[in-house]
Amino acid sequence: MSPSSETGQTDRRWPRHVFGVGDEPDPRFSFANERTFLAWIRTALALVAAGVGVAAISQLNHSLTLEVHVASLVLVICGLAAGVGAFTRWARHERAIRLNQALPSSPLMPFLTVGVTIVALIAFVVLLS
Amino acid sequence: MERPWDAGVQNERTRLAWQRTTLSVLGCLLLIARLVADVSTTLALLIVLAGVVTTASLGLLSIRRYRRTHSSLHANRLIGDGWQNLLVTVLVVLAAAGGLAYVVAG
Numbered sequence: 001m002s003p004s005s006e007t008g009q010t011d012r013r014w015p016r017h018v019f020g021v022g023d024e025p026d027p028r029f030s031f032a033n034e035r036t037f038l039a040w041i042r043t044a045l046a047l048v049a050a051g052v053g054v055a056a057i058s059q060l061n062h063s064l065t066l067e068v069h070v071a072s073l074v075l076v077i078c079g080l081a082a083g084v085g086a087f088t089r090w091a092r093h094e095r096a097i098r099l100n101q102a103l104p105s106s107p108l109m110p111f112l113t114v115g116v117t118i119v120a121l122i123a124f125v126v127l128l129s
Numbered sequence: 130m131e132r133p134w135d136a137g138v139q140n141e142r143t144r145l146a147w148q149r150t151t152l153s154v155l156g157c158l159l160l161i162a163r164l165v166a167d168v169s170t171t172l173a174l175l176i177v178l179a180g181v182v183t184t185a186s187l188g189l190l191s192i193r194r195y196r197r198t199h200s201s202l203h204a205n206r207l208i209g210d211g212w213q214n215l216l217v218t219v220l221v222v223l224a225a226a227g228g229l230a231y232v233v234a235g
Contacts, residue, residue, distance in 0.1 A: 009206055009207050011207060013207065013209065013210035013211070014210050014211050014212055015211050018211065019209075019210065019211075024207065027134075027139065027202060027208055028135065028137065028139050030208065030209050031139040031140065031142070031143045032139075034143055034146075034209070034214075035142065035143055035146045037214060038143075038146040038147060038149070038150045038217075039146070041150050041153075041217055041218070041221055042149065042150055042153045044221050044225070045153045045154060045156075045157045045221060045224065046153075048157060048221070048224050048225045048228045049156070049157050049160055049228075051228055051232060052160065052161060052164060052228040052231055052232065053160070055231065055232045055235050056164050056231075056235075059235055063235075064235050069232070069235070072232040072235075073229075073232055073233075076225055076228045076229050076232055077229075079221070079224075079225050079228070080221075080222065080225035080226075080229070083218055083221030083222055083225060084218065084222065086218065086221075087211075087214055087215065087218040090211075090214055091211065094209075
């Protein structure tokens with residue numbers, strides 16, 4: 001069912017460090033990798049929107065306090081990291097699938113966990129004060 | 130249209146994931162444009178215009194990608210490449226840069 005790498009086609013797919021190595025995998029693995037990439041992209045957009053939203057809502061009554069400013073910045077930076085990390089993660093995983101290797105780990109998840117925990121702690125403090 | 134390539138309808142599910150992501154990009158850019166409108170109407174209109182054009186392009190690219198992948202799977206040809214992934218990543222980076230500017234300026 002899966003396409004053969006010996007199709008006679010000239011392979012110009014980008015990036016070459018991904019598609020220029022290994023064998024053609026079962027397409028279902030590539031589709032799953034692509035959907036995971038898109039899920040990370042949507043997570044990144046949600047984090048950016050949350051950061052901007054927190055800043056906008058807190059400005060309705062008064063100027064940004066330091067803790068809300070920090071929370072907004074952390075959320076947007078987490079969104080940026082998730083967006084860039086989504087692409088590098090997709091490329092590294094696709095390469096590993098083609099080389100029949102174990103999927104590499106990523107520092108993205110611990111980074112986002114720390115970021116979201118900081119924001120949750122700030123929200124807790126703000127709600128108590 | 131031919132029958133799906135596999136029982137798990139992987140290509141169709143991936144196309145729907147692209148559509149969800151395209152709508153999320155549009156929503157995020159419209160949110161940022163609305164917030165920027167309080168500072169500059171011209172800039173907000175530019176963001177809306179750019180957002181609509183880029184997400185419409187992304188939507189059309191997703192449809193083309195689905196059709197090409199569908200025919201490639203049935204014809205046993207090579208599938209996939211990273212250009213569209215890079216495009217959506219650049220859009221997220223631009224949205225994050227806009228958000229960062231808004232938060233820092235606030």
